[in-house]
Amino acid sequence: MIEQGKFIKLGIVKRSTFGLFLGDKDGEEVLLPNKYCTDSMKPGLDVEVFIYRDSEDRKVATTLTPKILFNEFALLKVTAVAKVGAFMDWGLEKDLMVPFREQPQDMEEGRWYIVYLDLDEKSDRLFASNRVERHLQNDKLSVAEGDEVSLVVWQKTDLGYTVIINHTHKGLVFENEIFQDLNVGEKLKGYVKKVRDDNKIDISLQPIGYLKFNDANSELIFSALKENQGFLPLTDKSSPEAIYSQFGISKKAFKKSIGALYKQKKILIETSGIRLLEE
DSSP: OOOSSSEEEEEEEEEOSSEEEEEOTTOOEEEEEGGGOOTTOOTTOEEEEEEEEOTTSOEEEEOSOOSOOTTOEEEEEEEEEOSSEEEEEOSSSSOEEEEGGGOSSOOOTTOEEEEEEEEETTTTEEEEEOOGGGGOOOSSOSOOTTOEEEEEEEEEOSSEEEEEETTTEEEEEEGGGOOSOOOTTOEEEEEEEEEOTTSOEEEESSOGGGOOOSSHHHHHHHHHHHHTTTEESOOTTSOHHHHHHHHSSOHHHHHHHHHHHHHTTSEEEOSSOEEEOOO
16 A cells, blocks of 8 residues: 555656556555656656645645655644644645644644644544644653654753654753754754653753763763863853853852863863863
């Protein structure tokens, strides 16, 4: 069966007035409309296409790239709200519907929401769900400490940002470990820093190799150095106010941490500031 919501490779079976008919090994065929066909596409060759249902509810192929794929999350904008649900722009000609049952709160036209692309098995139609929690689970983890993972930024919280890990699990990036601007819906890579006893996952935006420090403050200072071209104009002679403004820690804690970093040969302490040593 030709699956929807994914990019798949199909063989070009024949040309028609409306476009090219593509087929799989089981003999099912789907139309690639003329607007997506090129002169190089000829019967007998393969082509990679995305499959969904058009406005006539027929399976159709396209070479356009949607903003979301099956079983994945993305930030999409609501283009309209109707009696059956909300409709979102996902980069294809026919907007993607979010049924009311898949909206924790009524969606509003013009607003952006994190949604999950799913398939209704009864109707065989793709739909989006804003019930994010329903599509995440941390009971059986497919990641381990140290793993590089894909992230979708989900929500800002008092502790930091909750993130969606590999479109499967929920994790947290703590506020004091964020040294870059983050936006809801942003896709980026991260690293599993810690898996807790209750399967909650702590995520770092820096490779774990940089995180082997004696304390969190050392890690904080080291990461800040990397984000500032390896130099910060602060030393053990700096004022407590300047240190607190930069890191939110006391001068005593700062001196202890830069001392530890110096002993580990990770930094140089210069007259004008601290400098990261190249590894």
